[in-house]
Amino acid sequence: MSAIVEMERISKAYEVARTPGLLGRRGADRALDVVTNFTLAVRQGEFVCVIGPSGCGKTTVLFLLAGIRDPSDGRIAVCGKAPADAVRVGLSSVIFQQPILFEWLTAEDNVLLPLRLRDPRWWWWPPRRARYQETVRQLLRTVELEQFARYYPDKLSGGMQQRVAIARALTLNPQVLLLDEPFGALDEITRDRMNLELLRLYDERELTILFVTHSIEEAVFLSDRVVVMSRGASARTGSSIVREVRVDLPRPRRLALKEDPAFFQKVREGRAALREAQVAD
Amino acid sequence: MAQETLRPTSQVRVPARRSPFADLGSWTIFAVVLLAGWEIGSRLYNQPYLLPAPSQIIRAMGEDYALVLDYARITMQETVLGFVLGAVAALLSAMLFVWLPKTIEDFLYRIIVTLNSTPFVALASLAVVWFGLGITSKIIIAGMYTFFAVLYHTHKEFISVDPMREYLMDVYNAGWLQRMLLLKIPSALPIIFTSLKGGVMAAVNGAIVGELFGAFEGLGYMILDSRYVGNTVRVFLAAVFCTLIGWVLLGVVTFAERLLLPWHVSMARGKSS
Structure with a gap:
């Protein structure tokens, strides 16, 4: 099994202070190293x-990984392509912290958006239009929102909005799903439901998932491997990655797992690693 | 997993939507009180040359209605054409500004800021010199007033779309036109409509100013002409018709806003989810 997502010694620095200059000449004062020497290979x-x-x-x-920013240093590949290309051809897909739905489009039109953008002339060819609309209907059924297809986002709850965003991310049938704290704003119960939902999609669609979160429980419950990062490079590893915790808990995972001692053990390991990350900081 | 269910609204108590005529009563009282106060005040003052009473204005309307209506039609024509021209030009310019490279955009923007800080009245008198005393110069002046009222806000909205939404469009490889049509224009529409409402009023102003600078017809001409001969009643009459034109056009823009922005929050008031 080869790696589908590869990050090799990635570093990323942002300019943080800028001196305002005349005639648009501005110098970068300081750069903040946000990611240092980050190496990660994710298997299919x-x-x-x-x-x-x-x-x-x-x-x-x-x-x-989504190609929204470019690394300052290092090599990065998603599905063997540059990240921006992978995401553009639909091999990978991103779900952000906020659902970022367009409030002037109904739920189904929001899900349709990626298809529409990829194929600007979609509207003029009725069979294709019908096929697209069928795809959208199926996706909404997958996230159990089919009866809300014609709702505008402001009439949907936070969890429902994020489900629409998930459906939209799946529209181009990606192999890799990149999620950035997607359920951070949801309550505990909704979050559990969304986690199970995500695991179901993960099984059904044989996805590769990279999931960013700040909750150890959520990370352990969902993943095969938890990568723990520190703020700034860790003195021990010389990298942003402090430790990796392998989670060899059986799949499929059910909520009952959260009562299991093995689960607690992994959470404890994760918490210890996170504490180490705080010290390194 | 999902427990959300939908049921027909007949089963739910939904607060009734506010009728558009709900305020009619209070507005009528307001108008009656205002007009009555004006009438009484003006009769006590008894200087029709300075402050004619509403009844005198209505009487003047009865005497001159053919002329006034004809002039109002002409001014309306100028206003509408100027407004459409100015609004379309402003929207296209705002789109062009987004499309152009930064340096050229800055350059053009400076020209526009310069023009905007030149007194409009000076520009208007120039327009009359260049385009003659006919309807063309008035349309151009009304258009110019609208253009500046609409351009700034629209451009500002186009460039201040939420960056996350821009990322989303990046991620789905959206082209320039797609980004414009699917993201920038819809998200700017509420502000565009607000500025169009201001633009309509500016267009009325522009048409009148244009007519003041030289015309043979129109409400502005009527104002100027009546003032020369000391017929204050007719000045008032023309002013009333200018206001009416403004109201009608504002109503049209508001109606279009209601049609185009059903999703917008300010439109959803009174509806229930």
Whole structure:
């Protein structure tokens, strides 16, 4: 099994202070190293969670994988392509912290958006239009929102909105799903439901998932491997990654697992690693 | 997993939607009180040359209605054409600004800021010199007033779309036009409509200013002409018709807004989810 997501010694620095200059000449004062020496290989079909304290560069890692930002240094590939290309051809797909639905489009039109953008002349060819609409209907059925297809996003709850966003991310049938704290704003119960839902999609569609979160329980419950990051490079590893915790808990995972001692053990390991990350900081 | 269910609204108590005529009563009282106060005040003052009473204005309307209506039609024509021209030009320019490279955008923007800080009245008198005393110069002046009222806000909205939404469009490989039509224009529409409402009023102003600078017809001409001969009643009459034109056009824009923005929050008031 080869790696489908590869990050090799990735570093990313942002300019943080800028001196305003005349005539648009501005100099970067300081750069902040957000991600240092980050190496990660994700196998096909693997579920990897990235956790760490806030400001440690979790979101940056995801933005790099989505091709939204470019690394300052290092090599990065998704499905053997540059991240931006992979996401553009639909091999990978991103779900952000906020659902980012367009409030002037109904739920189904929001899900249709990626198809519409890929094929600007979709509307003029009725069979294709029908096929697209069927795809959208199926996706909405997958996230159990078919009866809300014609609702505008402001009439949907936070969890429902995020489900629409998930359906939209699946529209182009990606192999890799990149999620950035997608359920961070949801309550505990809804979050559990969404986690199970995600695991179901993961099984059904044989996805490879990279999931950023700040909750250890969520990370352990979902993933095969938890990557723990620190803010700044760790002195011990010389990298943003402090430790990797392998989660060899059986699949399929059910909520009952959260009462299991083996689960607690993994959560404890994760918490210890996170504490180490805080010390390194 | 999902427990959300839908049921027909007949089973639910939904607060009734506010009727558009709900305020009619209070508005009528307001108008009656205002007009009565004006009438009484003006009769006590008894200087029709300075402050004619509403009844005198209505009487003047009865005497001159053919002329006034004809002039109002002309001014309306100028206003509408100017407004459409100015609004379309402003929207296209705002789109062009987004499309152009930054340096050229800045350059054009500076020209526009310069023009905007030149007194409009000076520009309007120039327009009359260049385009003559006919309807063309008035349309251009009304258009110019609208253009500046609409351009700034629209452009600002186009460039301040939520960056996450821009990322989303990046991720789905959206082209420039797609980004414009599917993201920037819809998200700017509420502000565009607000500025169009201001633009309509500006267009009325523009048409009148244009007519003041030289015309043979129209309400602005009527104002100027009546003032020369000391017929204040007719000045008031023309002003009333200008206001009416403004109201009608504002109503049309508001109606279009209701049609186009059913999803917008300010439209959803009174509806229940």
